Amino acid sequence: MFCFDQLLKQYEPSIDELETGWTDGGNDGGIDGLFVYVDDRAATENVVDYALKKHPTIDLHIITVRRSANC
DSSP, rough: HHHHHHHHHGGGGHHHHHHHHHHHHHHHHHHHHHEEETTTEEEOTTGGGSSSSSSOOOOEEEOOOOOOHHH
């Protein structure tokens, strides 16, 4: 969660947004976090409610995090 927060700090994500994007677990292809932002706002189920521009900016962040004593 700390890594996600630091990597995405320009978007000022809430704890709920960070938890929603956390995909860690088995059979996830090594992806620990998946975050989508539309016009600098977290893409949630309410994304259709956003006042989108004609050509929205979409940012996709696929994050993998590793913790090791050998770093």
